[in-house]
Amino acid sequence: MATHGMNERIQKLRDISVNTPVHIDLERAKIETDFYRENDGKYSIPVMRAMVLKEYFSKKTLYFGDGELIVGEKGKDPQASPTFPELCCHSEEDMIVMSDRKLVSFHTTVEDRELQKKEIIPFWEGRTIREKILASMKPEWHECYEAGVFTEFMEQRGPGHTCGGEQVFTTGYMDYKAKIKETMDKLDWMNDPEAYDKNEELKAMDICCDAVIILGERYHKLALEKAEAETDPVRKAEILQIAKNLEVVPAHAPQTYWQAIQLYWFTHLAVTTELNPWDAFSPGRMDQHLIKYYEADTEAGILDDEKALELLECLWVKFYNQPAPVKVGITLKESATYTDFANINTGGVTPTGENGVNAVSYLILDCMDDMKLVQPNSNVTISKKTPQRFLRRACEISRKGWGQPAFYNTEAQIMELINAGKTLEDARRGGSSGCVETGAWGSEAYILTGYMNIPKIFQMTLFNGYDQVSGKQLGLKLGYAKDFKTYEELWDAFKKQLEY
Template identity: 35%
Template sequence: MKDKVNMNRIMRLKNRVLNTRPEMDLENALILTRGFRESEGEPLVVQKAYAFRKQCLEKTVKIWDDELIVGNSGSKQRGGLLCPDTCWSVLDDELDTISTRKYDPFYLRDEDREHFVDEIRPYWKGRSTYEKWLCQIPEDTRILRDCGVLYINRKAVRGWGETTAGYEMIIKEGIEGIKRRIEETRAALDITKPGHYEKMVYLRALSLSADGVIQLARRYSAEASRMAENETVKTRKEELLSIAEICRRVPEKPAETFREALQSFYIYHTCIFMEQNAASYNPGRMDQYLYPFYKADLEAGRITPQEAQELLDCLWVKFSEPCLFQDEKTAQYSAGYPMFQNICVGGVDENGMDAVNELSYMILQATMDVQLYQPSLSVRYHMVRNPNAFLKKVAELIKLGTGFPAFHCDEVGIQMLMNKGIPLKEAYNWNPCGCVETNLAGKMHCYTSYADYNLGSVVEFALNDGRSRKYGIPAGARTGNPCDFKSFEDFFKAVKEQITYIIRAMVAGNHVNDDICLERVCPALSLSFEDCITKAKDYAWGGPKYNVGNGLDAIGVADLINSVYAVKYLVYDKRMLSMEKLLEALEHNFTGFEEIEKLCLECPKYGNDDEDVNQLTAELFSFIADLIESFDSKYGHMTAGILPVSGNTPFGLEVGALPSGRKAYVPLADGVSPNAGTDIEGMGAVMKSVSFIPHGRFSQGTLLNLKLDPAFNQSENSTQSLMAFLKSMCSLGVFHVQFNVIDRDILIDAQKNPEKHKGLLIRVAGYTAYFVELGKEVQDDIISRTAHAGVNV
């Protein structure tokens, strides 16, 4: 099939994206600001919808050569959008350096700078949700954030990403069908009844947003017609005329063909980025909601598999155009302009039966064909229902070494949704979101990764009476002098008290954030959530069918386990050293205490299937899950997750030496992976240790990184071995794994000679990026991961 797709077109599209310099794109911000000025006096949600519609009517509309799927959330092919109503100050802080900063630079044109200084900044100063958050953050939460124990509400995290819109409703009903829903809801209201006026106001905002989407598509249709008139190449002229006809119909009307469904999806996808640019608006289960259109076209002779594959490949290139704009410090540790647009294939259908279809394979093939860093691709694999042929295709993609796909055990994903309160019938339809989080398209409200907390700091605080070693100030709970602890139980109690103190502070900050985020209205996104329409209640206000407490995500799993176990083993069980000596060694970062360092390093470690360490793992993370789920928010129980992205690197910079033998201020372990170099019993032992974490209860997702030596691919039975390993992972109840298949020497050479390795894709954590665009600290962390030459099941 691949040879018959027009790969010349795909390579031209791909190369144009790769060779286009990312720019700050302030056109949307400028139109938004003018829209808010024009609508002053209106309710906030109407102002937001009015400004969105104005963006749709006035933004630059451009169709690039060779494109078959069109649309762009901004005015530039690769642009970083600024959303000043949520946070304008990121750009203000870096106005003079944004074009030249080391990580993820964005070229800022002089005219855009002038617009920012003259119009955008003056209007929004003091009005953004980020500024309100800074004023209202609880003091304990602020101290923990400033000491690197919590990572909350980054400046560049804005909007309502980490969600999956109801794309299927947009495609099947069209915006005209959604407008009918709005009118039906409005017709049932009576302004004389309390609360109904507010609903009428909200429905007006939905109507404005719906009209904006329609008008934007019509403008693309007009642009394609204009270009076709001037086109002299017959084949391209026909393509432009087809684009004009398709955009004249969708997404206003229900899609009738596979190509219309793709175009309807993508126009709406760009619209929700326009409304509030954010990482992680997830296309979800594309092989399910697009398959009926592909099947019907195929049966009617309207399309061939090769033509459909080319359309998918074109769409895959489009996913790599938008660039996440984040502040310089954040970019240093999560570089690569990651947008976290997570697409999912496989799993079961709403009846619990096999959902794999021809489109599932074609989506895997699109990732093989295009090999760009976006979209993220995830696989749901159900051991009982999904066929071996599907698993084989997945294994072949993994072996390419691009970091795709992220592999998920479907049974555990379903458990996670049910743990969030979703009935089984609907939990069958879950999809991965962002990194590895669990979501439900068009039905769920949840910020899946509200905050990260530092498990390395937990141990440090328990051994330092709540003081930060780096900053020398009290930041955690006062749990006393550890030299006075009489037993391991006393120490373990102190560890639990520190965890409790930190999580309570996160929950306090979450409640403030939830209130502020009521202002982060998003009527364009809410258009695709049926319950937002019938309730006349915005996504930001809890309008979707299911509302879940935000996610609290752990970083440093192995550091916590290994350090707690080292104290138990060395100080209390074996009495090989005193608490006083251990504390002295940690204070000096093991300098002059090399024998103690050796004892710490030689302790049994997580990742080697040690029975005692495994039992400690289960006890610690059951305690954490119990604790987090004991807290309620206005949207439901708080939820737990373990998905660090690359936060293990900056968090490590905040933590001194630990009893595990880890030196001060180096990266913590990533995700649920062992500390680098400590997993010496092979991948089977790693998987068994990881299985002692109660994955189903960490319902925002758990993330496991593994690295395979390329020598593995040379094995005669490598594909079958990898398939067997993935099946055993599912049988153990482990939720997720993703692989890098890369030679360590190549990574080292790429670090030294980046110009030779510009196309080298690597799986960082929950996202794939070009290795040479990552910060050195993150590169070093990836290089240090244990490389397994074989798979033992």
């Protein structure tokens, strides 16, 4: 029996998502390793990376679940977590630790461990980005690193915690390819010493577009096969509509609300599969991006609120199906979360400063209320122009006590972005994503670069730069707590330690 607000389809999809154990999926690692073994050194780094994405999307196992209306998974099935050995390669011990930890485990099979041991680890040893970064650091850095002054992070993933702009809901990949070609044609080979590098990067971008288009084509073919075999006429019609959607997206600009959501999801998969950003790649202000499709479809009579909400809830399941890729080494033992930190902003204001709450905003509130999932993380941005009805509905959901939505101040976000040099229009288009970074969406990358253990640095300030945990002199010798006669002296010493 379906719960209030959640129909039987969504209940089943949600149950699969919530109850499927998280597991490691080495298909990406195997395809990538085989491709590198055969082609390493033949192409530039960006082109090589792009070709790996294309190879993976051309060969990966496709998942098309019963009742799904939005298709696509990063791995073979829900709750599958691919690995990224080019960034950081899990050791044999890692494979056991991640599977055996009592909370937030990533199940690995005997076959997984054998594949990792015999094929993945031997090839990537000495090649990973993490090893190269750590090898380039000074001994003093390693001492601080081992003592926990700063934690492992950027060497375990690519830059993340950012958000695309409106184009992730409006632009087809053939359109991107046309823009890339136009840019390549304008390269000044005679006078620009960076022309070759730019061309390789653009070439790689073009290949990545092909990869996403191929994934869409493969799902289109699979949808037609499933429709042919389907005996239930209602489900058959749904699958045929999915196939029609895939004739349009991701290759071309979406024409409908359903297609816009499907386009975004393919983009999300591509961004988080090409190189693990752990993840926090977010759809941004989805109500602003979807409203034009919603209004056109409802006016045309092909969409009502019940269907529009159902499609959002299918997307919520997709987000929840994607566990954050598991870390390596000491961070694997310390960092325990499945949450991928995709963060959706709802409300706020438009680029012209008008109230940004619209019909899709209320559907998103209903969606988060129905689904009660920690992923995606949803918030509301409240401005002086926000309708009381919207604020009241958000508060009704919040008081249920499961943690969403978060509440952000629109004016404060805008002022922060303007103080950082953004235009007023860009500031109004932006917001908060990840956990929690504020940026101008679609016009900048405000990426997370790592963590510093500031309380530990303050503790060292009180002990003349000495770290009591590691038993090493890691900081500057500026005095002990008893030596500082005023708050200003302590503050000045702390700032010097922090800078050091």
